[in-house]
Structures are given as structure tokens and as C-alpha cells.
Amino acid sequence: MKWLQHFGKREMILAAVVLALTAGLIYYKVQVLGYTMTRLQPEKGYFVRLIMDVEAHGQDVSVKVRLPIQSERQRIRREEQRAEAFHYAITSQREGRWTAETLNGSHRIVYSFFAQTEARKYPLPEGVPIATNVASEFQRYLQPTERIQSDHPEIVAKARELMPPGITLKEAIQNTYNYVRTGLKYLAVRGPTDALSANRLGEASCNGKNRLMVALFRARGIPARMAKGLILRNTRKRTTHAWTEVLVGDTWVPLCPVNGYFAEIPEHYLELAKGDQPAFVHSKHIGFDWEWVIQPQVSQIGQAVQTSVSNPLNILSYWTSLKEFHISLNLIMIILMVPIAATVVSFIRNVVGLVPFGTFMPALVAVSFQETGFWLGSILFFCVVLVSSAVNFSLIRLRLLHIPRLTIVLTFVVMSMFAVSIAGVKSGLSASAGVSLFPMAILTLTSERFTMTTLEDSWIEAIRRVVVTYVVSAACYYVIGMDQVRLVVAAFPELLLANIAINLVLGSWTGMRWTEYWRFRSAVRAHAAPSGAC
Known part of the structure; x- marks a missing residue:
């Protein structure tokens, strides 16, 4: 501990007093007044905007959109919408509805939100046979539809070829997934592709591939459904994505044959709807165009400050008053960081x-x-x-x-x-x-x-x-x-007092600098070596 001798005693005592004052302020703030900084934690996610342009000529207009699902895996916050000429409402099924009477001219609808999603993997059980009895609540996921022709002889034959009698549920799911993923060529086409056409052509879009996979599972008595959503990347797009969910026990297991996700859903998949319904439904005889704008983002401290603005202990909450004078929070943060950077230089x-x-x-x-x-x-x-x-x-x-x-x-x-x-x-x-x-x-x-x-x-x-x-x-x-x-x-801006304490100690240093130890290393070794006997 000889190095402590190179610091001034008065300066170290004063620094200790300042550090004690800092610790006392923080303790009182947290333990007595109950202040917490958890709301200031940055949150990674995606800022998503849906921009819809409507052109009408004196008719009533309705626009329905499947909005992102709230779940344990994905959390949707800060939902906002802007559409001056429309009345807006959200149903319990997370469908956004914009309506207007006798609308004329061009109008824009903007819906935005901040999404936080997680990747999930679903281990499939070994040795479990395909269930012969399906609960009544899941019976509708075995029924054929206009585009999912699970009762067609060609689909039934293909399902039995891929999932013969005696096969386990995991093997059935793997075989069907492999066939749709590698046996069908991916083709990016606009417009609907049904399951039967996809099987006959040997190629399909993501919708067509997943309709075929759902049809094959249903034909074999395995409940399955489609899921639709967005692939979250830093881009602008006019397309959504589809994948399949198959029922294993009481869990819906996702499968994406287009992008190669088996029994897992990646972090950048955002769910909009369960089923094969379209993402947009709007009135006929109107001009309608839309675009998704997606930006990966870390929530800013300014947004966190807004959530805790009522807490007078958070000094940054007073920034909301400074905003009126066009003073940015980033400028305040830079000012707070300058003394920290100066201490590093010191x-x-x-x-x-x-x-x-x-x-x-x-x-x-x-x-x-x-x-x-x-x-x-x-x-x-x-x-x-x-x-x-x-x-x-x-x-x-x-x-x-x-x-x-x-x-x-x-x-x-x-x-x-x-x-x-x-x-x-x-x-x-x-x-x-x-x-x-x-x-x-x-x-x-x-x-x-x-x-x-x-x-x-x-x-x-x-x-x-x-x-x-x-x-x-x-x-x-x-x-x-x-x-x-x-x-x-x-x-805790009071930590700047600790910054003062650190510089009180640094300013009293009278020892050699590290570079001087290297520069004069020969002399230092000679001084440290024990002297010989006289």
C-alpha cells in the first residue's frame, strides 16, 4: 500500500467526505423516497409505421387492418394513429377500423407502434403418436376451406405418403416440413395461391407454401393454421409474411418453410393475425395504397423520461419544460457526460x-x-x-x-x-x-x-x-x-459530486506516472534492488 503515500492526506479526507455525501444522497433517494431508475433502462425493439393512402370520390369509406397481437412473446407499446378525416376504433380481436362518410379527395392514414419481440424455440416430444381424437375447440383447424383443400384426393394422398400409419407426430411434422421447404420451389408472386395449385405446380409463394402445409396436416387429422405477420428489418415494404402453426399437445408450434425455421419463431417475426384472412380489407371503388416502414430502434432516454415525468426526483423530468425552448435532451446528456470524459483525460x-x-x-x-x-x-x-x-x-x-x-x-x-x-x-x-x-x-x-x-x-x-x-x-x-x-x-446526477472526489484524489498524486516507470525502468530496478554488503 506504499502507493497511498503519493496522495495528499487532506485531499483524500475531503474526497471521502464528498463520496459519503454522494452515497447518502443516493441512499436517501432510493431507500427513503423510493426512487427507481428502472424506467430509464433502454429497450431494444422496432419502430413500425403503416402508411395508407386513400383516394375517394364522395362515397363512404371503410378500412380494416389486422393490428399486431399482444402476447408474452411480443409487446406492443406507444400505439398512435393519425387520420383527420376518419373515425378510428380497435376491436377486441385487434382489428383497426377507420371509417368516413362521403369522403372526397386524397387522404392519408398513419398508424405507428413500438414492438418488442423475442425468439422462441419449441422442443417436440419424442415417440408421441398422432392423436386420433381432437378436442372440439380445435375441430375448426381440421376443416377444409376454399384455399386450403385438405379434403381433396390429391392432398389426402400426399399427406398419407408423407405421414404413413404408425409414424410419430414429430416425424410427421418433420417430413411435411421438409417436403414443403425443399420439394416446392419458392416463387415470389402477388395474388393468392391455394394449397392444391401449389402442390400441382411444385412452386408457390410463402402463402401458397403454408396453405399446402396446413392442408397436409389437416388431411392427416393434425390441427394446423396459418399465421401472418411482418419480418422486422430496417426497410420499407408492401408485403407481409406467412408461416404455419401446428398443434402439439396444447401448444401451437410455428414452422416457416420459406426461411427455414423449424419449431421456432425468430426475434424479427411480428405476428399480426392467426388464420388465412387478408391483412387489409377496404371499401370497393376507392384508390388504396399502403406501405410498412420499419426501423430497428433502442428506446431513447427521452421516451423513458416521458413515462416518469411526474417523479420530481428525476431531474431529467424537468427537460419537458426545457423542450419549449428547443433544448434537446441529447444536449443535456452531453453536458452531464463532459465532466466524466474530463476525468478520464485527467x-x-x-x-x-x-x-x-x-x-x-x-x-x-x-x-x-x-x-x-x-x-x-x-x-x-x-x-x-x-x-x-x-x-x-x-x-x-x-x-x-x-x-x-x-x-x-x-x-x-x-x-x-x-x-x-x-x-x-x-x-x-x-x-x-x-x-x-x-x-x-x-x-x-x-x-x-x-x-x-x-x-x-x-x-x-x-x-x-x-x-x-x-x-x-x-x-x-x-x-x-x-x-x-x-x-x-x-x-443520479448527484454522482457528479463523486466525479469531484475522484479529481481531488487525482490532483494530489505526487508519484511517478506509469510511462515514467517504463522510461526510467533501469533506474527503478536499481533502486529496488537490495544493496550489497560493505
């Missing part, structure tokens, strides 16, 4: 011994990386340093005063970043389109330090300092970008 400078450009330049660069993303920010860091340094060297020959020269360099950086933003928009690269938010002044100052170090010292020292600045910036970015750090600071 530790690396005073204890590790790495010296970057500027006192807190890496902390500010790390904050800027929060806007661009780490890799894009890294590319911009080195590109801006190189470009602005080249401009700096060119201007030095003109013998301009410092401030005007720096202003010219900043202008070049702004023009370059603006060009990158325009290029990003035109090329569809959304990440680079946000480069306009990058704190260009910070990088301009970094390039200025690089140029001056090159002139006053050497190229090697300037490059070394740039690399150190980048490494320290990356460390700061990692720390302040950790979800748990952001959440804890957001829930």
Missing part, C-alpha cells in the same frame, strides 16, 4: 502519463464522436487534421496573424464538412449526412496544435501527439458511450 495525463493536445481536447473530441459515430468520427478526425494542417502550412508562408489564419482554416473545414454532408445525402449514406453536427472548431484547434508542434518541435513529436490524442479520445468515447454510465448519471 487520469490518463496525471497517472498514466500520456499527454494529448490541449488540456481537455480529447474529452471534446469524444463528445463529437457521439454525434457522428466512432468510425466515421475517426475518419473525419484524421482527414480534418491532415487537410487543415496542409492549409495551415500553406498560410504560414504568408505570415498572417494567428487569429485570421485560424479563421481561414476553420472556413476550409466548414466547407469540407458541408461538402461531405451533401455527398452523404445524395448517396443515401445517412451517417455521413449528419456530419454537419460535427464540432468542426474542435478539430480545427487540434490541427492548429499539430501544425505548431511540427514547427516548434518535430514531425515525429506532432504525429505522436496526434495518435495519443486519438487514443485518449477513444477511451473517453468508450466510457461516456456506455449505456450503464449514461443511465446511472441520468438517474
